[in-house]
Amino acid sequence: MSHTETEGIIESSWSGGRAPFAINSNKLGMWLFIVSDSLTFSALLVAYAYVRLANPDWPRPFEIWPAIAKSTLMTLILLSSSLTMVLGVGAAHRGDRKKTVKYLIWTMIFGLAFVVIHATEWYTLMTQEHVTPWSNPWGVPLFGGTFFGLTGLHMLHVTIGVVYLAVVAWGFKRDKYDATDVEVSGLYWHFVDLVWMFIFPLVYLMSVNLKG
Amino acid sequence: MSAHDAAIGTHEVGSTKLFATVWFWLLLLTGIEVFLAYLRLAPPLMLTILVGLSLIKAALIVSYFMHLRFERLGLFLLLIPAMVFCICMMLIMFFPDSLRVVGLGAH
Numbered sequence: 567m568s569h570t571e572t573e574g575i576i577e578s579s580w581s582g583g584r585a586p587f588a589i590n591s592n593k594l595g596m597w598l599f600i601v602s603d604s605l606t607f608s609a610l611l612v613a614y615a616y617v618r619l620a621n622p623d624w625p626r627p628f629e630i631w632p633a634i635a636k637s638t639l640m641t642l643i644l645l646s647s648s649l650t651m652v653l654g655v656g657a658a659h660r661g662d663r664k665k666t667v668k669y670l671i672w673t674m675i676f677g678l679a680f681v682v683i684h685a686t687e688w689y690t691l692m693t694q695e696h697v698t699p700w701s702n703p704w705g706v707p708l709f710g711g712t713f714f715g716l717t718g719l720h721m722l723h724v725t726i727g728v729v730y731l732a733v734v735a736w737g738f739k740r741d742k743y744d745a746t747d748v749e750v751s752g753l754y755w756h757f758v759d760l761v762w763m764f765i766f767p768l769v770y771l772m773s774v775n776l777k778g
Numbered sequence: 779m780s781a782h783d784a785a786i787g788t789h790e791v792g793s794t795k796l797f798a799t800v801w802f803w804l805l806l807l808t809g810i811e812v813f814l815a816y817l818r819l820a821p822p823l824m825l826t827i828l829v830g831l832s833l834i835k836a837a838l839i840v841s842y843f844m845h846l847r848f849e850r851l852g853l854f855l856l857l858i859p860a861m862v863f864c865i866c867m868m869l870i871m872f873f874p875d876s877l878r879v880v881g882l883g884a885h
Binding site for chain 2: 649766
């Protein structure tokens with residue numbers, strides 16, 4: 567690009583009819599949503615960290631086996647789903663529809679596995695250890711409130727993500743959506759992965775029971 | 779392709795090898811975090827280290843998986859500084875008060 571051409575773009579970048587950030591509006595919209603959603607999770611995590619540090623009697627219910635092993639496996643699953651997602655986006659940009667759909671299906675399988683393992687963990691906590699969002703045997707109701715609040719909101723994001731990916735994969739296969747739509751859904755999926763990178767250490771690893 | 783489309787472009791950046799490397803580092807950092815759980819560190823120190831490691835992981839995900847490293851600088855400046863500022867405002871409320879309780883010698 568010549569010098570004069572570059573100047574022309576800079577001068578008129580903000581005068582309409584151009585993309586100042588060199589991305590589509592739907593991609594910019596997803597980025598803005600991610601920033602606002604990250605602040606929602608930040609508020610919850612900061613509130614959790616506050617009560618966790620301020621409370622010396624905070625319960626430590628997570629034994630290495632099975633709770634920590636399970637949540638580490640869930641982290642591995644979510645990280646792997648991000649890898650298949652990013653490979654799917656790459657395949658979409660190359661125009662390889664078959665491969666894109668294959669990678670998206672793998673991402674959805676990992677996402678579903680995450681939700682299923684998480685749900686069994688909730689079930690065990692509620693039925694065997696009698697931990698609910700309102701009460702628990704250790705007399706620290708905030709534990710249940712923060713645990714189920716944080717992991718519940720995250721699980722909701724994963725579930726919505728799986729449905730979102732299914733819609734995008736279906737549409738991409740039928741030429742209704744293009745590679746950018748796959749990339750935008752990828753942004754959302756990676757964000758869900760990113761949030762778990764904070765919830766896993768802060769919620770689980772801060773409350774490990776080493777005696778068990 | 780019009781000039782408008784060319785400005786937006788479909789940039790395919792990063793090879794499978796690069797993404798696999800990032801994935802490996804994310805797993806490694808997760809492994810370190812799980813190992814730290816065995817060390818019985820004091821909660822404030824543990825929280826600081828875990829958040830530090832998680833921020834590195836978040837930076838890896840945002841830079842490579844979410845491609846932000848390969849976007850225009852303007853997009854980064856639009857999104858990240860304002861978000862960091864808002865989170866810092868939350869932390870200003872959080873640190874002195876929760877650490878005051880720690881300072882009472884409860885731990």
